[in-house]
Amino acid sequence: MDNIHTVWTYLQDKFKETLSKVSYDTWIQSASLVRLSDNSITIEVPSTLHKEYWKNNLSTKVVEYLYEYLGREISPLFVTADEQATFMEQDTNEKVDPFTSENKSSTLNSKYTFDTFVIGKGNQMAHAAALVVAEEPGTIYNPLFFYGGVGLGKTHLMHAIGHQYLQINPNARIKYVSSENFANDFINSIQNRTQEKFRQNYRNVDLLLVDDIQFFADKEGTQEEFFHTFNALYDDRKQIVLTSDRLPNEIPKLQERLVSRFAWGLSVDITPPDLETRIAILRKKANAEGLEIPNDTLSYIAGQIDSNIRELEGALVRVQAYSAIQRNDITTSLAADALKSMIKNDGKQNISIASIQQKVSKYYQISLTDLKGKKRVRQIVLPRQIAMYLSRELTSTSLPKIGKEFGGKDHTTVIHAHEKIKKLLNEEENGEMREQIEEIKKSL
Numbered sequence: 001m002d003n004i005h006t007v008w009t010y011l012q013d014k015f016k017e018t019l020s021k022v023s024y025d026t027w028i029q030s031a032s033l034v035r036l037s038d039n040s041i042t043i044e045v046p047s048t049l050h051k052e053y054w055k056n057n058l059s060t061k062v063v064e065y066l067y068e069y070l071g072r073e074i075s076p077l078f079v080t081a082d083e084q085a086t087f088m089e090q091d092t093n094e095k096v097d098p099f100t101s102e103n104k105s106s107t108l109n110s111k112y113t114f115d116t117f118v119i120g121k122g123n124q125m126a127h128a129a130a131l132v133v134a135e136e137p138g139t140i141y142n143p144l145f146f147y148g149g150v151g152l153g154k155t156h157l158m159h160a161i162g163h164q165y166l167q168i169n170p171n172a173r174i175k176y177v178s179s180e181n182f183a184n185d186f187i188n189s190i191q192n193r194t195q196e197k198f199r200q201n202y203r204n205v206d207l208l209l210v211d212d213i214q215f216f217a218d219k220e221g222t223q224e225e226f227f228h229t230f231n232a233l234y235d236d237r238k239q240i241v242l243t244s245d246r247l248p249n250e251i252p253k254l255q256e257r258l259v260s261r262f263a264w265g266l267s268v269d270i271t272p273p274d275l276e277t278r279i280a281i282l283r284k285k286a287n288a289e290g291l292e293i294p295n296d297t298l299s300y301i302a303g304q305i306d307s308n309i310r311e312l313e314g315a316l317v318r319v320q321a322y323s324a325i326q327r328n329d330i331t332t333s334l335a336a337d338a339l340k341s342m343i344k345n346d347g348k349q350n351i352s353i354a355s356i357q358q359k360v361s362k363y364y365q366i367s368l369t370d371l372k373g374k375k376r377v378r379q380i381v382l383p384r385q386i387a388m389y390l391s392r393e394l395t396s397t398s399l400p401k402i403g404k405e406f407g408g409k410d411h412t413t414v415i416h417a418h419e420k421i422k423k424l425l426n427e428e429e430n431g432e433m434r435e436q437i438e439e440i441k442k443s444l
């Protein structure tokens with residue numbers, strides 16, 4: 001039977017024969033075959049830039065090669081890692097790919113393993129807890145709860161637990177889902193009167209991984225259902241792993257009984273990586289993709305992107321693509337050029353948090369010390385939240401870093417401020433506030 005690995009190896013070999021080394025390294029090495037069915041395949045690529053390239057330059061070849069190998073016409077679909085994550089979640093309840101023998105792990109991203117995870121100060125404890133849970137599930141830390149800012153490796157660790165668990169128990173039933181997909185599955189099951197199937201799907205598993213549970217906020221029916229799912233699995237001593245961008249008690253409108261259950265196990269935060277860890281992550285990614293990048297260039301890139309690992313990876317992809325397009329080796333000056341255009345593209349590089357703070361404090365006539373301080377009076381709190389909102393909207397700075405710039409506040413305070421101002425701006429009666437914010441923006 002055709003196996004996803006052999007088909008991918010065949011395609012890789014064919015491309016190796018026809019492409020130059022640098023093209024092969026840039027486009028093929030960075031991709032992976034994530035799904036194979038009777039008449040289609042899905043290839044995961046690192047970015048939209050790669051996706052366009054595959055579509056325009058490589059897709060005809062894929063069809064041709066697969067026809068040669070499989071004797072039938074197969075249409076290729078290209079997805080970025082983010083899109084793939086969504087597909088995976090949507091797919092978990094339904095199809096079983098007849099061509100792979102790895103159905104149990106089909107919901108796990110093969111790149112997110114313990115082997116590819118770099119340990120640093122900010123994630124050491126989370127990593128250790130993840131390993132314990134993978135090896136002794138359902139006993140010591142149940143549930144295991146990871147929380148922290150965007151793109152810091154929570155999902156990666158979750159998948160790593162799944163892979164490790166499967167390695168030890170090859171027949172284990174594992175389910176990975178985002179909280180949004182859990183909610184969608186639940187709603188669909190009500191609409192289609194398939195609630196029993198839904199329950200079986202979620203309760204007959206050995207390991208349940210639920211990502212981004214902050215999106216349970218405000219979804220009462222889903223919380224109710226999740227409460228029962230949680231209880232059934234917990235009583236059965238099945239391991240549950242959850243992630244969120246904040247602690248359970250900071251998730252608005254999360255039922256108290258869920259908050260308290262989530263606290264039964266272990267909650268561990270993941271904080272942004274220091275420079276050394278960022279360099280180590282870049283080095284590992286570069287090695288995995290067979291890229292030769294001098295150490296000073298790796299340090300340069302790591303120095304530019306200082307908090308979010310997803311962005312750090314994006315920067316590496318950009319540098320890699322830039323070098324392939326320019327047909328030049330990767331050097332620090334090439335990286336600087338590549339990243340300059342990246343930063344220019346999102347238009348966020350020129351505005352600093354300090355300038356936002358200055359303009360906002362001047363506009364509302366409060367001191368900078370108050371703006372960054374802890375006073376809770378309305379005349380100060382609102383400008384402070386507006387300044388945080390603008391910092392999030394107009395700069396690429398991570399949430400924890402914004403919090404730090406505002407007198408060492410937690411990233412959840414920034415999330416809260418951003419959400420609050422966004423909501424106020426959407427309310428019709430707040431026209432005056434919209435104008436004020438526009439005026440501040442113009443002055444920046």
Ligand SMILES: Nc1ncnc2c1ncn2[C@@H]1O[C@H](COP(=O)(O)OP(=O)(O)OP(=O)(O)O)[C@@H](O)[C@H]1O
Pocket residue numbers: 112116117118119120123149150151152153154155156157212245281309310313
């Ligand atoms: N310590 C690490 N070592 C290697 N790669 C990492 C590490 N941490 C994160 N990454 C990589 O960074 C990217 C983002 O990580 P991930 O998706 O796990 O973040 P997250 O915390 O779940 O973010 P979000 O809150 O947006 O869901 C992934 O490609 C992941 O492989």
